[in-house]
Structure formats: C-alpha cells, structure tokens
Amino acid sequence: MTIESLLTYNQILVFFIFVLAIFVGFEVITKVPSMLHTPLMSGTNAIHGIILFGGMLVLADAATPLAQALGFVAVVFGSANVFGGFMVTDRMLQMFKKKKK
Amino acid sequence: MNSSIAFILIGVSVLFILGIKFLSSPKTARAGNLVAAVGMLIGLLVLCKSDGTNIWAHGWSFNYTLIVIATLIGLAIGAFGAYSVKMTAMPQMVALFNGLGGGAAALVASLEFLKDAQPVNQLIGVELPHAPAMAVTIPMLFATLIGSLSFSGSIIAYLKLEGKVEKPMTFPGQNILNGLILLVIIGLCGWLTFNATGHQAVVAFVVMFTLALFFGVAMVMPIGGADMPVVISLLNSFTGLAVAADGFAINNNAMIVAGTLVGSSGTLLTLLMCKAMNRPVTNVLFGAFGSSGGASAATGAVVGTVKHMQADEAAVLLAYAQRVVIVPGYGMAVAQAQHSVRELSDELGKRGIEVQFAIHPVAGRMPGHMNVLLAEANVPYDQLIEMEVINPSMERVDVCLVIGANDVVNPAAREEKTSPIYGMPIIDADHCKTVIVMKRSMAAGFAGIENHLFYKDNTRMLFGDAKASLNALVAAVKAN
Numbered sequence: 089m090t091i092e093s094l095l096t097y098n099q100i101l102v103f104f105i106f107v108l109a110i111f112v113g114f115e116v117i118t119k120v121p122s123m124l125h126t127p128l129m130s131g132t133n134a135i136h137g138i139i140l141f142g143g144m145l146v147l148a149d150a151a152t153p154l155a156q157a158l159g160f161v162a163v164v165f166g167s168a169n170v171f172g173g174f175m176v177t178d179r180m181l182q183m184f185k186k187k188k189k
Numbered sequence: 190m191n192s193s194i195a196f197i198l199i200g201v202s203v204l205f206i207l208g209i210k211f212l213s214s215p216k217t218a219r220a221g222n223l224v225a226a227v228g229m230l231i232g233l234l235v236l237c238k239s240d241g242t243n244i245w246a247h248g249w250s251f252n253y254t255l256i257v258i259a260t261l262i263g264l265a266i267g268a269f270g271a272y273s274v275k276m277t278a279m280p281q282m283v284a285l286f287n288g289l290g291g292g293a294a295a296l297v298a299s300l301e302f303l304k305d306a307q308p309v310n311q312l313i314g315v316e317l318p319h320a321p322a323m324a325v326t327i328p329m330l331f332a333t334l335i336g337s338l339s340f341s342g343s344i345i346a347y348l349k350l351e352g353k354v355e356k357p358m359t360f361p362g363q364n365i366l367n368g369l370i371l372l373v374i375i376g377l378c379g380w381l382t383f384n385a386t387g388h389q390a391v392v393a394f395v396v397m398f399t400l401a402l403f404f405g406v407a408m409v410m411p412i413g414g415a416d417m418p419v420v421i422s423l424l425n426s427f428t429g430l431a432v433a434a435d436g437f438a439i440n441n442n443a444m445i446v447a448g449t450l451v452g453s454s455g456t457l458l459t460l461l462m463c464k465a466m467n468r469p470v471t472n473v474l475f476g477a478f479g480s481s482g483g484a485s486a487a488t489g490a491v492v493g494t495v496k497h498m499q500a501d502e503a504a505v506l507l508a509y510a511q512r513v514v515i516v517p518g519y520g521m522a523v524a525q526a527q528h529s530v531r532e533l534s535d536e537l538g539k540r541g542i543e544v545q546f547a548i549h550p551v552a553g554r555m556p557g558h559m560n561v562l563l564a565e566a567n568v569p570y571d572q573l574i575e576m577e578v579i580n581p582s583m584e585r586v587d588v589c590l591v592i593g594a595n596d597v598v599n600p601a602a603r604e605e606k607t608s609p610i611y612g613m614p615i616i617d618a619d620h621c622k623t624v625i626v627m628k629r630s631m632a633a634g635f636a637g638i639e640n641h642l643f644y645k646d647n648t649r650m651l652f653g654d655a656k657a658s659l660n661a662l663v664a665a666v667k668a669n
Contacts, residue, residue, distance in 0.1 A: 095324050102437065102445060109433075109446050112206055113453030120213040122465050122575070123548070125458060125556035129422050130283045131212045131222050132455055135205055136290050136429045138229060138447040140263075141236050142297040144256050145439055148244055155300055156252065160259045162296035167263020168270070169290035174226045175271035176282050177212075181219040183276070183565040 130177040137170025194235050194243075195442075202446040204228030209454055232443045276562055277522040280555040281350040284421045287428055288343030294431035295336030295398070298329045301438050302385070302394060326385045328437035330378045333394075334401045336431035339424045341405030346421050349414045358410040364475055367407050374400050408474070415596060416473045418555045419462050423470075426455025465550035466613055495631065498649035500658060503625050504665030507533075510587035512543045514579065516616050517559045518552050520593010520628060524655035527566035530592065532663050534568065540666075546572055547579045547589075547616045549597035580617050589621035591642075593628060593655050599640045609638060624648040627658050 095103070120128055143166040147159030205228050211221025236244045267286070274282045348354045377397040384390055412420055429451025436444030463470045507513060515534065521527060534544045546568065552559045560573060583589070591598055598618040601608040618624050619642050626643060628650060633639060642648055651658055 099324050099437075102440075102442065105442060106433065106437075106445055106449055109449035110453045113209075113450040113455075114457050116206060116210045116450075117213045117454050117457055120458070120461060121215065122461075122550035123557035123560035123573075124213060124215060124218060125422075125462055125465075125550075126280065126283070126418070126558060126561070127218055127222075128209075128212045129418075129425055129455070129458060129555075130279075131218075131225060132209060132429065132451040132458075133283055133287050133290070133425050134222070135208070135225055135229070135447050136294075136425070136432045136451040137286075138232065138444050139290055139293045139297060139428075139432045139435060140260070141232065141441060141444055142432070142435045142439055143293050144236065144244060144260075145238060145441070146297050146300045147256050147259070148238070148252050150252055150255075150300070155304070156255060158296050158300055159252075160255050162293045162300070163256055163259035164263045164266070165289040165293035165296070167260045168267040169263075169286050169293060170229060170267070171264045172267025172271045172282070172286045173290075174222060174229070175268055176274070176279065176286065177222045178219065179271060180279060180561055181222060183561045 127177055127180045130173065130180060134170060134173025134177055137166060137173050140166030140170050142166070194237060197231065197235050198443050201228045201232045201443055204231070205447050205450055209450060237441075275525075276565060277525070278351075279561070280418065280421065280558070281347050283555075284343045284347040284350065284417070284424075287421060287425050288340050288347065291336045291339030291343060291424070291428040291431060293336070294428060294435050295333050295340060295401075297435050298332035298336060298431070298438060299394070299398065301435075302326070302329045302333065303391065323382055325438050326382055328434035330381055330397075332431045332434035332438060333398060334374060334378060335427050335434070337398055337401040338405040338408070339427045339431060341402045342409045342424050342427075343405075343421065345406050345409040346417050346424065349409070350417050352414075354410075363407075363411055367404065370400055370404050370407065374404060412473065415551075418551065419459055419466070419470070419473050422455060422459040422462055423474075426452050426459060429453075429455055462551070462556055465556060495643055496649050498625065498651050500651065500661035501665045503649070503651055504662050504669055506588050506623060506625065507537060507542075507590070507662070508540060508666050508669040510537075510542055512545075512586050513537055513588045513590060514545050514547050514583070514586045514618075514621065516547045516549070516552075516589060516591045516594050516598055516618055517563065518549075518592060518594020518597060519558075520595075520655050522553050522558065522562055522593070524593065524657075526592065526656040526659050527562040527568075529656050529659035529663065530563070531566040531568050533659055533666065534572070536663055536666050544572065545574050545579065547576060547618075548573050549576050549594070549616050550614075552594055552597050576614060576616050583617045583620040586621040587623065589618045589624045591618055591624060591626045591628075592659070595628070595633070595640055596638070598642055599638070601638065601641055604641075618642060619645055619648075622647065625651055627651045627653070627655055629654060 143159060143162035147163055150156040150159045204224050208221045208225025211217035211224060238244055270282055374397055377393050381390060381393055409420055429448045433445050433448030433452060436448055460470060463473060521530060537544050546563060548559050550556050563573060596610055598616050599610060600619045602610045602613040602615045605611055624647055626648060643650060
C-alpha cells in the first residue's frame, strides 16, 4: 500500500494546512492574562461554531427524512453555537470596556 | 471551488487568527471577537459544496427551507441564552454552547458516514460506487467520537456548574472501567476503518456513537466542580478538533483551519489554566478531586474555635484601618454583591483608606470571573491586584475582607500535605492582621474540605447573604 493510494495530492496539501494551523494556534496565544482566560475560551468556542457550515452542507444534500432530521438538528446546534458563542463573548467583554474613574 | 473564493477563504482564516490574537489582550479583546465574527459571516456567504459550487446557487429546495428554519431556531436559542444568562452563569453557558457544537460535529460526521455505508442507501438515499477512502473514514470516525464525547461531557459540566449534579461521583476501579470503554471505542473505530460499509458497519457505528456519549459522561462525572473550567476548556479544544476532522471529511478548508486553531489554542489555554492552579492536567482528569478520603483527613486537624462578628463591629475595624484587601469569591457572584462591594470600597476610599482587590486566578467558577463582575460594577482596573503580586505584602494589610471565597484562601493548600488542594497557590489572607470572612454558613467550599482559616485567632466570621451583609457594612461605615 503506497501513500498515493491512501491520500491524493490535494488531501496532502490539506494536511499541510492542518499541521501549520496547529502551530499558529499555539503561537498566537502565548501570553494571556488570567482574567482573559474565560473570554478567550468563549471566543474560540464561538469559532468552532463554524460546524454550522458543515451542518448546512449535509442538510443541503440530505435525501431521506432521517438525514433531513439529523441534519436539521445539526444546523440548530451549530447555529446556537456560533451565534450564542459570539454574543456571550461580546457580553463578557463589554464589562471590561466601560471603566476608568 | 473557484480561485476567487479560495482567496476569500484565506482572508477568512486570517480573520480567525487575528481574532484569537486580539482576544488574548485586554485592550483589543472585544474587537477580536468582532473580527472573528465578521470572518464567520464572510465564510458563510461564500460557503461552497464539495463540488465547488456555492451552496446558495443551487436553486431552492425543501432542504434549503429546512436550513433557514434550523438556523433561525439556533439563532433564537443562542441569542436568548447569551443575553438572558446572568453574569454569574456565563461559564455554564459556554459549556452548553460548546456541547451543542460538539453534538453538531458528531451529527455531521455521522451523516457522512452513514451516507457512505451502502446498506443504508434506503435510509439516506445515496448510491455510492465504492467504499470510502480511509482518508475520509478516519476523520469521520474521529469527529463522531470526539464530537459526541464533547457533547455529553459538556452537558454534565453544565449540570455540575448549575449545581444540579453536586458531588463528584467516584467508585473504585473507575479509571480502569473508563479505560476499558475507551479501548472498546478505539477497537470499534479501528474495525470500522477497514469495514466502513455493510449492515455490521452501521451497527458498530451506532454502538461506537453510544459508547462515546457514555464515555463523555463517565469522564466528567468524577471531576469536582472546582475543576470544571479546565474541563470545559479541554472539551472546547476537543470540539475544535472534531470540527477540523469534519472539515477533512467534507472537504472544507475553512472548517479545518478554524477547528484546528481552536483545538491547539484551546489545548494551550487548558494548560495555562492548570498552571494557574498549579496542578498537572492529568491530576484534574484522573485525580477525582475532593473525594471523601481527602475531606476526612483534613477535618481531623482543625484547631481553634469559630468567632462570630456583627456588621457594625466589622465596620469599625474597616473604618479605622489603613490598608484593606478584599478577596472576592463565588459567594459574591451568587449574591450579585459586586455593586455593594464597590460602594463599600468607595466609602472606604473616601476616608483615605487604601483598598485593593486580591484576585485569585480561579476564584469563582471560571478564570477571570471576578474581573468580569468587578468591571461590571465599575471597580477601576488598577485596584484589581493579581495573587502573586499582592501576596508578599499581605502582612502589612490591616483588614482582609473575604467575600464568599473559600478554597482559594484555605491555608491547607500551603500547610497540609494530605489535603486534596495541597500545592494550589492561594491568597495568603491568613497573613493579614485581621481577617473578616463573609459567608452564608460554615458549609465547605467547592473542593468539599474544611477551611482552617475560619478557625484562626485573627479571623472573624460575618454570616449572612453577602449583599445584605455588605449593605449593612456600608451603612455602618457611613455612620462611623
């Protein structure tokens, strides 16, 4: 079994992106004050709400009632994750903004 | 996918990276959140199917009606959750949203997998020429496993923080049982990798999904509420990885980049949180924190008696102090007492008393919880002092006012090797000349252990709801 039979060239490129993204994720938040831990977690939580895209794509192609039902639930979940995530993060950070005597 | 859309997606990825970067600095944090949200919106508009055509360019079908309805329902749930939740309950909300994301990731992967498992063609309705390649099957299995685990684990974390599941649940051999379940799950995944089609594959897949859900519950149940922030952060990075795997399976680069960024930055954040608590992450996950053994060991050594105090006595102490340090904890959050705290601090400030707030990195239910609440009440930034900075000068503090904090000021973490919290950095409240502890009752804190601070000679207890007590204090200080 060769590498070529497992992965296409395009898939290897995608893997390349994946590996680089791992390092970017590590490097980008090297020093975070502890008061921002929660908002940062909440913000990244909203970013993985991009699963909404995946939900939309599978629901768009769904061909049976079962697939439609599962896809529907996936889109509801993903949508709540992404919209709720950004909103709740903004609400947290709003608290930091108005300050100074 | 045409090249212009590919370019736009590079821009979207950059927006996500910048968003996370801005989020890690106080000045730019709010802008960072907006930057990431804008990236998400652009990505949504140019969303492409795997054949490269825009998802919105296909003409309308019933499925698109479903997409719009489902998105709106999700939007309503998300907006309601985000804006109705009290500041004290923010952490739970994050856990819940994270769980939903994980659930969505698992469902997306499941649908792709079942579509490829040919016998369910009747169920899903797609004919496939051949079995899917491993390069697609493995990410799908991974996303299903991690997504469903994150879903059930986050729900348990939510229930724990809500106080609906109070105590850590432990039994002998728990880690071994969990290990066995995990082995079975991995075995099933391995088998499915090579046998991704047929009735058996569908059965094995459903069993794997169910076990993964169960494993999420079993993994979080034994962990005490005080460690939930770390668990949520870990599950958050899990969901990120599941989303990235989904991106592989359905060939969407934006999902891969966004998911991976969350996965790796989330892992680092988890480690940072553990470092703030001075506990290795394995200790959090497998240590069964706050189990009964540690509690009984700690209670045995309590010496001294508890001394009560009334608000007017406490007010006299405060009004004639030179330097006062306030240590807020979860009790302040529960009582919504942050505004009363600020009033007290202002009142003392008017008398020329130096007032500072000592912020423990994990006070409350989430790192930064206290900063958010005090910022809401307009307490100036420069009055909030981090634990490491304030500890060396605690001896020179006249009155330390502990408001609903418990484990983070427990000297057992410093003195008693048998204590389950031994080694956790604490605020040295016991070093102050006088300590006033405001608390509802003598009940133990989240770690479930006795606090020796309450029995020290220089400690006075002021029982009652934090807000009511503080208001009484403010009135009494004004009268002095």
